[in-house]
Amino acid sequence: MDFVVIQSLNGLATASTLFLVASGLSIIFGVTRVVNFAHGSFYMLGAYIAYTLVSRLGGSVAGFWGSIALAAAAVASLGAAMETTLLRRVYKAPELLQLLATFGVVLIVQDLVLVIWGPSDLLGPRAPGLAGAVNILGQPFPQYALFLILFGPLVYAGLWLLFHRTRWGTLVRAATQDREMVAALGVNQAWLFTSVFTLGAALAGMGGALQLPLVAVNHTMDLQSIVEAFVVVVIGGFGSVTGALLAAVIIGELNAFGIVIFPDLTLVLTFVAMAIILVVRPWGLLGKPEAAVRGGAGSIELPMRPLAPRLRLFALGVGLVLLALPLVLGNYGLSVASEVLIFALFAVSLHFIMGTGGMISFGHAAYFGLGAYGAALLMKYLMFPMLGGILFAPVVAGLGALVFGWFCVRLSGVYLAMLTLAFAQITYAIVFQWYGFTGGDNGLIGIWPAAWASSATAYYYLCLALCGGAALLLRRIAFAPFGYTLRACRDSGLRADAIGIDLATHRWLGFALGGAFAGIAGALYAFLKGSVFPDTISISTSIDGLVMVLLGGIQTLVGPIVGAATYKTLHVTMSSYTNQWQAVLGVIIIVLVIAFPEGIMGRFARTAEARTARAGDAAP
Amino acid sequence: MLEVSGLNSFYGRAHILSDVALSAAAGEVVALIGRNGAGKSTTLKSLVGLVADRRGRIVFSGRDISRLSVHEIVRLGLGYVPEDRRIFTELTVEENLDVGTQAPRSGVPHWTRARLFELFPNLAEMRRRPAGRMSGGEQQMLTIARSLMGNPALIMLDEPSEGLAPRIVEDMGRAILAMKGEGLSVLISEQNLHFAKMISDRAYIIEKGRIRFDGTMQALAADEAVRDAYLAV
Ligand SMILES: Nc1ncnc2c1ncn2[C@@H]1O[C@H](COP(=O)(O)OP(=O)(O)O)[C@@H](O)[C@H]1O
Numbered sequence: 001m002d003f004v005v006i007q008s009l010n011g012l013a014t015a016s017t018l019f020l021v022a023s024g025l026s027i028i029f030g031v032t033r034v035v036n037f038a039h040g041s042f043y044m045l046g047a048y049i050a051y052t053l054v055s056r057l058g059g060s061v062a063g064f065w066g067s068i069a070l071a072a073a074a075v076a077s078l079g080a081a082m083e084t085t086l087l088r089r090v091y092k093a094p095e096l097l098q099l100l101a102t103f104g105v106v107l108i109v110q111d112l113v114l115v116i117w118g119p120s121d122l123l124g125p126r127a128p129g130l131a132g133a134v135n136i137l138g139q140p141f142p143q144y145a146l147f148l149i150l151f152g153p154l155v156y157a158g159l160w161l162l163f164h165r166t167r168w169g170t171l172v173r174a175a176t177q178d179r180e181m182v183a184a185l186g187v188n189q190a191w192l193f194t195s196v197f198t199l200g201a202a203l204a205g206m207g208g209a210l211q212l213p214l215v216a217v218n219h220t221m222d223l224q225s226i227v228e229a230f231v232v233v234v235i236g237g238f239g240s241v242t243g244a245l246l247a248a249v250i251i252g253e254l255n256a257f258g259i260v261i262f263p264d265l266t267l268v269l270t271f272v273a274m275a276i277i278l279v280v281r282p283w284g285l286l287g288k289p290e291a292a293v294r295g296g297a298g299s300i301e302l303p304m305r306p307l308a309p310r311l312r313l314f315a316l317g318v319g320l321v322l323l324a325l326p327l328v329l330g331n332y333g334l335s336v337a338s339e340v341l342i343f344a345l346f347a348v349s350l351h352f353i354m355g356t357g358g359m360i361s362f363g364h365a366a367y368f369g370l371g372a373y374g375a376a377l378l379m380k381y382l383m384f385p386m387l388g389g390i391l392f393a394p395v396v397a398g399l400g401a402l403v404f405g406w407f408c409v410r411l412s413g414v415y416l417a418m419l420t421l422a423f424a425q426i427t428y429a430i431v432f433q434w435y436g437f438t439g440g441d442n443g444l445i446g447i448w449p450a451a452w453a454s455s456a457t458a459y460y461y462l463c464l465a466l467c468g469g470a471a472l473l474l475r476r477i478a479f480a481p482f483g484y485t486l487r488a489c490r491d492s493g494l495r496a497d498a499i500g501i502d503l504a505t506h507r508w509l510g511f512a513l514g515g516a517f518a519g520i521a522g523a524l525y526a527f528l529k530g531s532v533f534p535d536t537i538s539i540s541t542s543i544d545g546l547v548m549v550l551l552g553g554i555q556t557l558v559g560p561i562v563g564a565a566t567y568k569t570l571h572v573t574m575s576s577y578t579n580q581w582q583a584v585l586g587v588i589i590i591v592l593v594i595a596f597p598e599g600i601m602g603r604f605a606r607t608a609e610a611r612t613a614r615a616g617d618a619a620p
Numbered sequence: 621m622l623e624v625s626g627l628n629s630f631y632g633r634a635h636i637l638s639d640v641a642l643s644a645a646a647g648e649v650v651a652l653i654g655r656n657g658a659g660k661s662t663t664l665k666s667l668v669g670l671v672a673d674r675r676g677r678i679v680f681s682g683r684d685i686s687r688l689s690v691h692e693i694v695r696l697g698l699g700y701v702p703e704d705r706r707i708f709t710e711l712t713v714e715e716n717l718d719v720g721t722q723a724p725r726s727g728v729p730h731w732t733r734a735r736l737f738e739l740f741p742n743l744a745e746m747r748r749r750p751a752g753r754m755s756g757g758e759q760q761m762l763t764i765a766r767s768l769m770g771n772p773a774l775i776m777l778d779e780p781s782e783g784l785a786p787r788i789v790e791d792m793g794r795a796i797l798a799m800k801g802e803g804l805s806v807l808i809s810e811q812n813l814h815f816a817k818m819i820s821d822r823a824y825i826i827e828k829g830r831i832r833f834d835g836t837m838q839a840l841a842a843d844e845a846v847r848d849a850y851l852a853v
């Protein structure tokens with residue numbers, strides 16, 4: 001009994017921090033409709049800035065708490081700066097590009113933090129006056145945890161008063177429902193957005209600063225906290241502060257007890273909870289269906305169409321160049337080229353789900369990883385030859401995608417994206433924690449290609465043949481009746497339903513197909529590297545895929561290939577010139593998003609479209 | 621008060637309004653009449669800045685507003701009530717009014733909650749009710765009251781009588797005449813000629829995005845040919 005009380009108190013302390021970060025994310029999304037990936041970066045910056053301030057101001061009562069408050073204020077101003085300089089330019093862009101832009105900020109902040117504070121963990125001081133423990137049911141319980149337990153609800157109460165007792169709060173709640181109408185009543189949206197974003201950043205910064213006495217400040221805090229915050233916000237319902245509180249308590253308690261009952265499965269537990277809740281309540285506990293929101297950014301989908309003859313010629317040229325590449329590139333260059341091909345297929349398969357299927361996936365790495373691990377495990381335990389592994393990889397990945405997809409395709413928009421992320425994290429956690437089978441974070445090594453494919457040139461041609469063939473096949477499917485139906489589902493879900501197309505089944509099969517093709521890419525990647533690590537399933541792999549697809553533009557089938565080539569080439573060349581390649585990449589992503597809100601190839605498609613249209617107008 | 625000429629509006633590549641010209645003087649009720657899809661809503665939205673791609677001259681209170689953003693236009697005193705009401709369902713009646721509140725403006729009627737509750741007595745009885753739990757007629761009154769809180773010099777109402785019971789339509793007509801009595805200019809869009817006749821001084825007929833008739837309400841009532849050509853179903 002005592003144990004239960006203590007553990008649930010621990011859970012509440014965790015919940016308070018979760019709430020601080022998640023409520024900010026939720027409020028920002030509610031009004032601006034931007035899913036702010038950089039929210040985790042605000043959290044991390046809050047912790048680092050507080051650390052520096054405390055070491056300057058000292059750990060006295062005034063020094064410590066002053067540092068926390070100042071850190072929150074500093075992060076708030078960073079948030080305001082980000083909103084006014086970056087987000088304002090992308091509010092009208094499709095939501096995925098907004099996401100990409102905020103992810104650019106994540107990359108920049110990650111490198112900045114490394115440059116400013118260095119790579120090692122930083123240990124902050126205890127909170128003055130709260131360093132001890134109190135006796136609860138005969139057990140010592142940290143005073144600071146008690147403080148956090150009280151602080152969370154206090155912030156909630158403060159937010160509640162702000163939203164229900166001030167005109168600003170009324171405007172925010174109104175804008176959460178219909179921001180265009182708020183503008184049509186004479187309210188300056190720009191000002192409202194900036195203030196909301198600033199408040200959200202302040203909450204995240206404070207959440208991070210308050211971690212100082214609890215954990216060593218480190219540079220993985222951003223992605224870790226953004227994933228947790230996403231989970232909380234998705235469970236609670238985007239835009240709902242009360243929902244965030246409820247969900248934070250659920251996740252906090254789940255962690256507190258999960259760690260005791262299934263110590264190996266805490267990661268899984270969180271995401272299983274999220275998956276279950278989303279299936280039962282697709283908009284989260286207190287959320288509203290997205291469709292009810294008005295005045296959002298328009299979609300920029302252009303109709304997809306077969307390649308124009310000129311582009312076909314261009315594609316042929318590219319194909320010839322690719323065939324000739326081994327004549328000019330050395331072994332290293334060829335292995336980079338193979339990697340580009342593999343990621344091009346990965347991006348093409350993700351694009352199939354997103355562009356053709358209209359489903360945003362944040363967890364496509366799951367199927368890449370399932371392919372990689374599938375092939376590697378088959379080789380290791382069943383002595384499969386390389387080609388056998390590559391052949392079975394899409395089966396493994398496809399089956400995974402069938403299972404996960406069954407849940408995912410029932411949702412749409414951000415919620416679907418989060419559920420795909422959840423399943424990817426579950427896969428990641430299982431692989432990471434199942435040492436006996438998958439080797440955990442030691443990975444699986446010695447996964448080398450068959451002798452005939454072991455030269456860089458041979459493996460490059462294998463990749464070219466398989467990735468090229470698979471990409472062409474997917475293209476075929478996109479223009480086959482199945483692909484047309486899938487797009488019909490994407491463009492007008494309700495109408496497709498009305499004319500008797502089974503929406504969910506088509507989306508489901510489309511999702512699984514995309515997953516299967518990602519599996520081929522995964523298997524090729526495993527043999528290219530000679531090893532597989534849980535990294536292949538990590539969020540950053542999923543995000544790499546998203547960045548590639550979005551860089552290339554979602555409207556064209558060539559887009560993902562161009563995007564993958566651009567991204568991988570940038571990655572490889574820049575990391576050889578600078579240690580801060582991530583930051584450079586972040587800047588490039590942001591510049592690209594602002595300059596080409598439709599993606600690189602999307603821009604070309606749009607120009608071509610305008611040209612044909614103008615030609616059409618001129619004709620009598 | 622309002623002078624519009626050569627207004628052309630586009631949704632993407634679709635050219636919706638062609639050279640629309642209209643005007644409204646101070647204290648005048650003007651009706652923009654047309655069939656479904658004629659371009660009435662697009663006209664009103666273009667005037668308030670909700671249609672991004674609009675070209676032409678829009679002069680309001682002596683200022684060219686054709687390049688201003690929505691909130692700037694509304695703050696100059698051009699109120700807008702959309703046809704689908706768009707009340708904030710989660711907010712109470714009073715909170716909905718708060719969202720619309722703007723500073724008083726000289727030379728135009730100044731509205732307070734109390735004065736609006738006089739004009740729309742129903743609303744007074746449900747101040748704290750979430751607006752989502754009101755009847756359609758009550759919501760329609762609220763959306764007008766909400767815009768009046770911005771103290772407009774001219775208020776645009778997009779099909780205010782649509783979908784209302786006959787008795788409520790009469791209330792609506794009375795409310796509009798009361799606004800006029802305060803010195804407000806009103807620009808309404810209507811399909812319902814009968815309702816327009818009840819309250820308007822002048823009328824425009826719009827069809828396929830072009831103004832087809834421009835004259836007093838009496839002239840329109842007398843001109844059977846125009847009514848048959850553009851309004852008969
Ligand atoms: N958001 C929009 N995008 C594209 N076309 C639109 C949009 N809104 C209206 N239209 C088209 O513009 C024309 C005029 O519409 P509207 O102004 O709403 O007419 P009314 O209000 O007179 O019924 C119609 O043909 C309609 O289909």
Ligand SMILES: [Mg+2]
Pocket residue numbers: 657660661662703779
């Ligand atoms: Mg209309």
